[in-house]
Amino acid sequence: AxxxxxxxxxxxxxxxxxxxxxxxxxxxxxxxxxxxxxxxxxxxxxxxxxxxxxxxxxxxxxxxxxxxxxxxxxxxxxxxxxxxxxSHISEFSAYISAMKSVKIPDGLARSAARQLADNQLREVVQVGNLRQYLLTNLLEVEGRYVWRVNLEAISHHLADIIxxxxxxxxxxxxxxxxxxxxxxxxxxxxxxxxxxxxxxxxxxxxxxxxxxxxxxxxxxxxxxxxxxxxxx
CATH class of the missing domain: 3.40.50.1820 (Alpha/Beta hydrolase fold, catalytic domain)
Structure with missing residues (x-):
């Protein structure tokens, strides 16, 4: 604004x-x-x-x-x-499911964590710049990696969002x-x-x-x- x-x-x-x-x-x-x-x-x-x-x-x-x-x-x-x-809900639902399924070991360096998450998302999110866009939401909190978007709320209201x-x-x-x-x-x-x-x-x-x-x-x-x- x-x-x-x-x-x-x-x-x-x-x-x-x-x-x-x-x-x-x-x-x-x-x-x-x-x-x-x-x-x-x-x-x-x-x-x-x-x-x-x-x-x-x-x-x-x-x-x-x-x-x-x-x-x-x-x-x-x-x-x-x-x-x-x-769009069709399945595309967005697949992206959210892929983000939920990402697993990163605690204590991993940020660059390595992003690369690991990128590799795990690649099968579902095939467009590279879209994966990079999603990965901007990957956040390190006391050595653990979490998504800073509320995937549960977004998933629940996906029909409203699209x-x-x-x-x-x-x-x-x-x-x-x-x-x-x-x-x-x-x-x-x-x-x-x-x-x-x-x-x-x-x-x-x-x-x-x-x-x-x-x-x-x-x-x-x-x-x-x-x-x-x-x-x-």
Whole structure:
């Protein structure tokens, strides 16, 4: 979220979603709940208007926030995700099962631990940069390796995560959808629903990027975002 103040200043907030990173764990993992988390954060910080950017699950959270509370969102950026059912549940379920099954001996050096986890994930997660993305969640705690995402909560709410809440009233503000040209997550079949919910949407391709756009084409992503932002 990029806060906007009445004095024309700006800053960047990068909150971890619940059950991710350093944020608290919770058995509840829905987009409505994650949108409320952002609303509570903005309220606590006294931010009344912001530009919201999210990738994948974060993009669906950003869209939910904009549709629930359009008064809080000046502009919206969704990176490689549509406001629709994302994919077949089996693919994501297999990734979670693979992460749960990773076994690393205590006391192993971090580089060796990552390599071992990478080898164990390889059979299920065959795309190398996706494995590296998942491995960023491998955390050492007092010599033991654990996942810093709450796999149980995510697994339990997987159907909610790959889906999207039902909304009838559109978000009226400027919206940018950035699509990895090599990714299937924003399809032309999604355009009618994108236009229904986000009538001011612009859809742009990031050439050569897969789903993890910020890893594949970081500079191109930043340039597209900056070009969409209004001058401070």
């Amino acid at each position: 990029l806060p906007r103040t009445g004095r024309g200043g700006g800053g960047v907030l990068m909150p971890d979603a619940r059950n991710h990173g350093s944020s608290p764990g919770s058995p509840l993992m829905t987009y409505e709940a994650m949108s409320l988390d952002v609303q509570h954060l903005l309220d606590r910080l006294g931010i009344t208007k912001c530009i919201v950017l999210g990738h994948s699950m974060g993009g669906k959270t950003a869209m939910t926030l904009a549709l629930q509370r359009p008064d809080l969102v000046e502009r919206l950026i969704s990176v490689d995700i549509s406001p629709v059912l994302t 889906n999207f809440p039902i909304f009838h009233k559109p978000y009226p503000g400027p919206t940018l959808f950035l699509r990895g040209s090599n990714s299937p997550y924003i399809s032309s079949k999604h355009y009618p629903e994108i236009q229904r919910l986000f009538p001011k949407a612009d859809i742009q391709d990031i050439e050569g990027a897969g789903h993890i756009v910020h890893q594949d084409k970081f500079e191109e992503l930043v340039t597209a975002v900056l070009n969409f932002l209004p001058p401070l």
